[in-house]
Amino acid sequence: MLSKPLLDLLSRKDIVETLLHEMIHAYFYVNNLQDDDDHGTRFRLYAHYIDNMSGTKIKITHDFHDEMESLKRHWWLCDGPCGMLKKQAINRTPDTKAHKRKCGGNFVKIAEPDDAPAKKRRKV
Ligand SMILES: [Zn+2]
Ligand SMILES: [Zn+2]
Structure with a gap:
């Protein structure tokens, strides 16, 4: 079962926000969008846009990336x-x-x- 260690490591909100974060990366990748940094102006714009719509607070860093990778x-x-x-x-x-x-x-x-x-x- 992979859901258990995931829930042990991260709260549900963190998971959603981490997934949204990764989805922005995926969106950039699929559409071949350029940004001035890994989490540059454009990334922040998208994250801000989603935050406003859904009341999340997408992280601009990769604090949880290693945990996700380890899963x-x-x-x-x-x-x-x-x-x-x-x-x-x-x-x-x-x-x-x-x-x-x-x-x-x-x-x-x-x-x-x-x-x-x-x-x-x-x-x-
Ligand atoms: Zn191949
Ligand atoms: Zn990222």
Whole structure:
């Protein structure tokens, strides 16, 4: 279960605000938007806009980034030319049709949490 450590680490509000923060990054990335810094003028503008609408207070720093990263314990590595390493919090292959077309490789699982249900462990 991944929801438990997440809730242990962060309050529900923090989680929402962290996710919104990451979503702004994703939005910039997908739309190829430039900013003057990692969390520059444009990022702050978007964060402020969402804050005003939803009453959140999106953090402009990455205080919680490491905690979120540490929860991404399912790792896949592409065996194709791109050699991409994908870390995800959920046990789902990062394979996409777009990647298949572009790279042709397959994502091979290289790491997963000890408590992953798919993996049967013998108690020592
Ligand atoms: Zn950020
Ligand atoms: Zn690839």
